[in-house]
Amino acid sequence: MTEISRELLLHVAHLARLELREDELVRLEGQLNDILAAVSKVAELDLSDVPPTSHPLDVVNVWGEDEPRPGLSVEDALANAPERGGDFFKVPPGGGAA
Amino acid sequence: MIDTLRLTAEGAKDLLNRKEVSGDELFAVYLAAIGERDPELHCYLHVCEDPGGAGIPIALKDVIGTRGIPTTAGSKILQGYVPVYDATVATRCKEHGLRVLGKTNTDEFAMGSSTENSAYGPTHNPWDPTRVPGGSGGGSAAAVSAGLAPWALGSDTGGSIKQPSALCGNVGLRPTYGTVSRYGIVAFASSLDQVGPVAKTVRDCAFLYSVIAGRDPCDSTTVESPEVVLPTGDDLKGLRVGVPRELNEHEAIEPGVRKAVEHAIELCRQLGAEVGECSLPRSVDFGLPCYYLIAPAEASSNLARYDGVRYGYRSSNSADRLDMYKHTRDEGFGDEPKRRILVGTYALSAGYYDAYYGQAQKVRTVIAREHAQAFENFDVLVTPTSPTIAFELGGRTADPLAMYASDLLTIPSCMAGLPGLNVPCGLSEGLPVGLQLIGPQFAENTLFRVGHALEQAIGFDFVPERLR
Numbered sequence: 001m002t003e004i005s006r007e008l009l010l011h012v013a014h015l016a017r018l019e020l021r022e023d024e025l026v027r028l029e030g031q032l033n034d035i036l037a038a039v040s041k042v043a044e045l046d047l048s049d050v051p052p053t054s055h056p057l058d059v060v061n062v063w064g065e066d067e068p069r070p071g072l073s074v075e076d077a078l079a080n081a082p083e084r085g086g087d088f089f090k091v092p093p094g095g096g097a098a
Numbered sequence: 099m100i101d102t103l104r105l106t107a108e109g110a111k112d113l114l115n116r117k118e119v120s121g122d123e124l125f126a127v128y129l130a131a132i133g134e135r136d137p138e139l140h141c142y143l144h145v146c147e148d149p150g151g152a153g154i155p156i157a158l159k160d161v162i163g164t165r166g167i168p169t170t171a172g173s174k175i176l177q178g179y180v181p182v183y184d185a186t187v188a189t190r191c192k193e194h195g196l197r198v199l200g201k202t203n204t205d206e207f208a209m210g211s212s213t214e215n216s217a218y219g220p221t222h223n224p225w226d227p228t229r230v231p232g233g234s235g236g237g238s239a240a241a242v243s244a245g246l247a248p249w250a251l252g253s254d255t256g257g258s259i260k261q262p263s264a265l266c267g268n269v270g271l272r273p274t275y276g277t278v279s280r281y282g283i284v285a286f287a288s289s290l291d292q293v294g295p296v297a298k299t300v301r302d303c304a305f306l307y308s309v310i311a312g313r314d315p316c317d318s319t320t321v322e323s324p325e326v327v328l329p330t331g332d333d334l335k336g337l338r339v340g341v342p343r344e345l346n347e348h349e350a351i352e353p354g355v356r357k358a359v360e361h362a363i364e365l366c367r368q369l370g371a372e373v374g375e376c377s378l379p380r381s382v383d384f385g386l387p388c389y390y391l392i393a394p395a396e397a398s399s400n401l402a403r404y405d406g407v408r409y410g411y412r413s414s415n416s417a418d419r420l421d422m423y424k425h426t427r428d429e430g431f432g433d434e435p436k437r438r439i440l441v442g443t444y445a446l447s448a449g450y451y452d453a454y455y456g457q458a459q460k461v462r463t464v465i466a467r468e469h470a471q472a473f474e475n476f477d478v479l480v481t482p483t484s485p486t487i488a489f490e491l492g493g494r495t496a497d498p499l500a501m502y503a504s505d506l507l508t509i510p511s512c513m514a515g516l517p518g519l520n521v522p523c524g525l526s527e528g529l530p531v532g533l534q535l536i537g538p539q540f541a542e543n544t545l546f547r548v549g550h551a552l553e554q555a556i557g558f559d560f561v562p563e564r565l566r
Contacts, residue, residue, distance in 0.1 A: 080182070
């Protein structure tokens with residue numbers, strides 16, 4: 001299995017939107033490699049004929065009635081906002097995509 | 099004078115029915131007990147004013163969203179968050195007149211086995227405050243055991259109800275996946291998360307389960323489940339009890355734990371059950387790695403919502419929006435959620451998905467099949483719940499893998515969506531040992547029957563020795 005290098009860790013942290021500090025990177029790099037080495041045990045089994053389980057119950061398609069009903073009020077929806085502007089959540093401007 | 103250490107929920111109900119105590123008085127008695135013992139134990143993150151009503155008090159794990167009551171999931175990223183709606187389980191408790199005493203401590207986002215990952219500091223085990231109460235629901239378990247609530251709700255992803263119940267000497271049920279609504283619960287790993295009761299007795303546990311179980315239109319993963327039968331019998335005649343070798347002979351199991359569990363198995367025989375050995379050859383060795391791929395993968399997706407935009411913590415240390423997301427999440431999450439988000443993001447990322455997450459989902463099928471095969475011959479399986487008694491605070495915090503191993507025996511049945519009940523079965527070194535009863539899906543009533551009969555036969559005193 002792939003060893004997590006510093007470069008790969010930074011890439012994964014970016015995908016997860018985490019800005020890790022240098023001390024965290026040092027600590028996490030070793031721990032993540034230990035964890036991945038342990039969980040890689042799943043590769044020992046040949047399961048090419050086994051279907052995956054994504055859900056423990058044998059249930060399919062649950063349908064609800066398509067009837068309008070009240071949802072959260074604007075005030076409730078914004079009640080916990082770190083910053084609001086009028087009836088909107090306010091966030092800092094843009095920034096890099098990806 | 100009411101002794102909250104001894105009073106069961108059933109006993110409290112009798113007192114209320116006979117008008118020997120009012121709902122207000124009962125609530126006040128628990129608040130007084132919290133005032134006296136919680137400064138030492140730290141079971142609660144938030145204690146409520148009496149909301150009124152006629153019923154019995156209850157404590158809720160702080161992953162359960164409660165309208166108007168702060169809900170933090172043990173995380174700094176949700177500090178100050180006050181839900182604007184109730185989780186369905188909270189609504190059902192209120193509809194039964196249950197009065198919310200407060201919100202109990204938990205490992206951050208229910209990720210942990212000791213409650214030491216809480217951003218607000220650990221909970222201490224009422225039997226020995228130098229030891230952990232287990233986790234993630236250590237607050238609920240310790241509160242019930244220390245008489246700071248007659249019963250409580252917890253949540254269980256890989257053992258977070260069963261394991262703390264074992265370490266604190268409670269009865270705790272992880273119900274069959276899909277029987278209890280998760281609407282309004284802070285999500286961790288959605289194919290595994292279940293809400294369930296923690297109580298002093300099997301009958302209390304069964305009753306509380308009947309309050310919260312049932313289909314909920316707000317949670318499409320819920321199904322109708324059989325009506326709950328409160329257990330009364332004291333024999334196990336006609337019942338087939340399976341003892342899975344791998345979960346009873348694992349080298350991680352302490353001798354004192356093994357001895358107490360073997361005694362309980364012997365009692366099953368004496369109560370008339372037919373006891374036999376069985377095997378779950380791959381469920382233990384592969385259960386833990388399988389869980390620690392699937393749960394982090396789902397967590398990495400569920401925790402993406404904490405972005406500093408709609409609720410919770412926002413970093414003020416940011417130049418633009420992307421920067422704001424990254425700093426908010428770095429400053430708001432503790433180490434364990436970060437580890438799991440990173441492992442999960444990695445396991446789901448392009449090029450690694452099939453080898454990790456895809457393979458783990460197939461292992462999950464293997465584990466489910468092994469259990470299904472065992473249930474062709476047995477009605478219930480018995481194992482230790484935790485391989486060890488409560489461990490020292492700080493004993494496993496430096497080594498994530500050592501902490502993960504705490505759930506070695508609770509995880510396999512969780513992966514298969516099966517119900518599991520912890521019943522205290524004795525003491526080892528003066529600390530509680532838990533017996534895990536596992537049933538087929540929707541067999542909660544069987545677990546209650548077995549648990550109740552064993553409870554009578556074992557005669558475990560659920561009050562911590564140092565508090566008697």
